[in-house]
Amino acid sequence: MRLFSVFNKLSSIPNSPFEVLKGEYDREGILSNSNEQLRRIIDLSGFSDPVRLSDIFPKTFPVSYPKTMFSQLTNESVSIKPFFFGKRKVSYLCFERLGHLENSITFIALPFDKTSILQLLQMYTQFEGYYNSNPDLVICVDSTWHIADINSAGYLKLGYASKDEALNEDINAVFILSEEAMKYIAGELAMGNSITEFELLLNQKGGGHISGLASIFALSYGDDEPQMYYFHIKDTTLQTEAFTGQLQMNMELSELNEELNRAYASMLSQEKMAALGLLAAGMAHEINNPLGFIFNNVTVLMNHFKDLKSFVTTVRELYGQDGELALKISEIQSLDKRLDLDFVFDDITSIEQENHEGIDRIKKLLGSLKSFARKDQTERLSYYDLNAAVKDTLTISKNEYKYSIDIEEHYGKVQQFLCIAAEINQVLLNLLINAVEAIQQKKGRAERGLIIIETSQDNKYSYFRICDNGPGISEEYVRKIFDPFFTTKPIGGGSGLGLTLAHDIIVNKHKGKLEVKPSENGACFLVSIPRNLESIEE
Amino acid sequence: MLKVFFVDDDTSILNSFRRLLQYYRKQFDFSFFNNGNDAVASDIVPDVLITDAMMPGLSGMDLISLLKERIPGLITIILSGEVGASFPDELGIDYFLEKPCDVEDIIDILEKYEA
Numbered sequence: 015m016r017l018f019s020v021f022n023k024l025s026s027i028p029n030s031p032f033e034v035l036k037g038e039y040d041r042e043g044i045l046s047n048s049n050e051q052l053r054r055i056i057d058l059s060g061f062s063d064p065v066r067l068s069d070i071f072p073k074t075f076p077v078s079y080p081k082t083m084f085s086q087l088t089n090e091s092v093s094i095k096p097f098f099f100g101k102r103k104v105s106y107l108c109f110e111r112l113g114h115l116e117n118s119i120t121f122i123a124l125p126f127d128k129t130s131i132l133q134l135l136q137m138y139t140q141f142e143g144y145y146n147s148n149p150d151l152v153i154c155v156d157s158t159w160h161i162a163d164i165n166s167a168g169y170l171k172l173g174y175a176s177k178d179e180a181l182n183e184d185i186n187a188v189f190i191l192s193e194e195a196m197k198y199i200a201g202e203l204a205m206g207n208s209i210t211e212f213e214l215l216l217n218q219k220g221g222g223h224i225s226g227l228a229s230i231f232a233l234s235y236g237d238d239e240p241q242m243y244y245f246h247i248k249d250t251t252l253q254t255e256a257f258t259g260q261l262q263m264n265m266e267l268s269e270l271n272e273e274l275n276r277a278y279a280s281m282l283s284q285e286k287m288a289a290l291g292l293l294a295a296g297m298a299h300e301i302n303n304p305l306g307f308i309f310n311n312v313t314v315l316m317n318h319f320k321d322l323k324s325f326v327t328t329v330r331e332l333y334g335q336d337g338e339l340a341l342k343i344s345e346i347q348s349l350d351k352r353l354d355l356d357f358v359f360d361d362i363t364s365i366e367q368e369n370h371e372g373i374d375r376i377k378k379l380l381g382s383l384k385s386f387a388r389k390d391q392t393e394r395l396s397y398y399d400l401n402a403a404v405k406d407t408l409t410i411s412k413n414e415y416k417y418s419i420d421i422e423e424h425y426g427k428v429q430q431f432l433c434i435a436a437e438i439n440q441v442l443l444n445l446l447i448n449a450v451e452a453i454q455q456k457k458g459r460a461e462r463g464l465i466i467i468e469t470s471q472d473n474k475y476s477y478f479r480i481c482d483n484g485p486g487i488s489e490e491y492v493r494k495i496f497d498p499f500f501t502t503k504p505i506g507g508g509s510g511l512g513l514t515l516a517h518d519i520i521v522n523k524h525k526g527k528l529e530v531k532p533s534e535n536g537a538c539f540l541v542s543i544p545r546n547l548e549s550i551e552e
Numbered sequence: 553m554l555k556v557f558f559v560d561d562d563t564s565i566l567n568s569f570r571r572l573l574q575y576y577r578k579q580f581d582f583s584f585f586n587n588g589n590d591a592v593a594s595d596i597v598p599d600v601l602i603t604d605a606m607m608p609g610l611s612g613m614d615l616i617s618l619l620k621e622r623i624p625g626l627i628t629i630i631l632s633g634e635v636g637a638s639f640p641d642e643l644g645i646d647y648f649l650e651k652p653c654d655v656e657d658i659i660d661i662l663e664k665y666e667a
Contacts (some may be wrong), residue, residue, distance in 0.1 A: 298633075299606075302651045302652060303562050303564075303633055303651065304564070306565055306633070306651045306652030306653070307564040307565045307567070307568035307569075307651050308568075309652045310565075310572050310652075313572055313655065314571040317575065365571070368564045368568065371564060372564060416608070419607065529619055550618070
């Protein structure tokens with residue numbers, strides 16, 4: 015069959031340098047389907063159709079020849095025959111093959127000379143090479159969908175011990191193909207189309223599977239011969255496995271990525287918590303002080319009260335005791351002096367004032383904490399008083415800066431605008447704490463730092479600027495400071511997420527701007543928040 | 553009489569202690585300062601230093617190490633309102649009191665060192 019393919023190939027080369035003759039003869043020896051070269055010979059012979067083989071080549075194919083061949087030939091045969099062209103005698107290698115319906119024999123004759131035989135051998139080798147040394151599976155399937163031929167890669171990969179074992183296997187047992195896919199293949203091939211890059215799954219005899227990429231084409235050995243279907247299948251099992259591996263890896267990667275995102279989100283919220291924790295610690299300290307002196311003062315007040323009570327008790331004894339009045343009065347005077355009542359009265363007044371101040375400080379602190387935390391419950395937009403918020407933030411974070419840093423506050427006229435209040439508060443606090451920490455990194459303890467906070471607005475934006483006189487941010491860090499986990503603080507000193515969070519809130523959520531100006535005299539952060547925000551990007 | 557320095561930058565706190573401790577003025581000789589520098593500048597040589605930890609300028613720690621250097625055997629008490637505050641061992645602080653603290657706690661300590 016393969017040899018036939020080679021002969022066939024040689025016979026169908028147009029303008030071939032070889033006198034390859036191809037034609038078919040029936041039981042009567044009548045010729046049909048002659049190729050170009052044979053046609054030319056027929057035309058030159060002067061015979062008119064129907065032409066018999068014996069008319070053209072009487073010495074090579076006598077009248078009895080077809081009858082003999084039809085009775086002897088079971089499949090195909092190769093023989094060397096002399097062909098006579100006038101007086102010229104040429105040896106031809108003659109290939110004959112019984113047709114599918116057994117009523118015709120195809121013959122292909124090739125001049126038996128060195129050049130054409132070499133050509134034949136070369137093609138055959140190529141074909142064999144294509145067939146057998148091909149790492150791809152080449153499976154030839156007949157019109158009943160049974161394996162008619164298979165190359166060595168084919169039967170070996172499919173798990174057969176030999177080619178013979180694989181022959182005549184029903185292709186449905188080998189290919190895992192849906193009925194639709196079969197119909198599609200048959201349909202395309204019937205229309206003369208070939209199919210490429212067709213993904214296939216093949217059963218191995220041992221039970222395994224091969225995935226393959228097939229080129230499928232039809233080949234006919236003769237014009238009324240049934241089509242043979244060639245499946246040239248590239249084994250992609252390894253690639254598929256690699257692909258599956260890749261897929262697996264991709265899935266793992268995306269899982270990892272998701273995990274990372276979750277961790278990142280939780281770190282961001284931890285960063286929020288860290289800021290609130292810092293706040294809470296500062297608040298506790300801040301509440302302790304007013305509470306401490308109120309506590310002390312109340313104790314003193316009780317002592318003062320006891321003194322006053324004893325004084326009043328003594329004075330009351332005067333009531334109705336005439337005779338001893340003079341004595342009593344001197345007694346009262348000495349008691350008055352002993353108790354230092356002038357001081358007591360003065361002190362009660364100042365105690366009252368201080369207690370008031372203590373209570374006011376606690377109230378203010380709690381108020382600031384409330385307005386700072388209250389809006390944290392909602393992610394909705396609400397009207398925001400920037401100046402009040404800056405003051406609140408300064409109050410609750412006072413403990414962070416009051417010992418080492420002076421704050422200069424410049425409040426411009428800023429109308430209320432819509433934003434997520436808790437988040438802008440968070441940004442205010444983060445930037446403020448950053449400024450405080452920057453200053454503390456640089457300054458000696460005795461030298462006081464300075465933070466300048468300004469607020470303003472224009473037609474489009476509300477602004478606040480926080481500038482410190484810390485070490486500043488070097489040019490090389492300016493681009494990195496908003497990157498997650500970027501920090502210049504020692505390990506454990508900062509999460510590196512504070513500015514990332516601020517950037518997310520201002521730029522991503524509020525569509526505003528968060529700009530930093532590098533400088534040798536400290537850092538300046540300028541926050542711009544659109545005044546006409548109507549919705550929030552999540 | 554035991555000479556005691558009391559230092560706190562928060563004037564209200566300082567005043568509240570001044571009032572409370574005046575009940576013990578016959579027992580102890582108190583001096584009150586609202587900053588570390590004034591305490592350092594004072595002519596009085598204290599036996600005991602009671603100081604707030606966090607203060608602008610000279611902190612409680614700075615003050616302790618400064619005065620300890622000058623006055624060996626100085627008893628030091630630190631008052632701290634900070635959550636989880638810690639102080640270096642080298643300072644040799646004798647007592648830690650958390651704010652708000654009871655004045656009796658201070659007196660209890662002082663009475664241990666009365667001659």
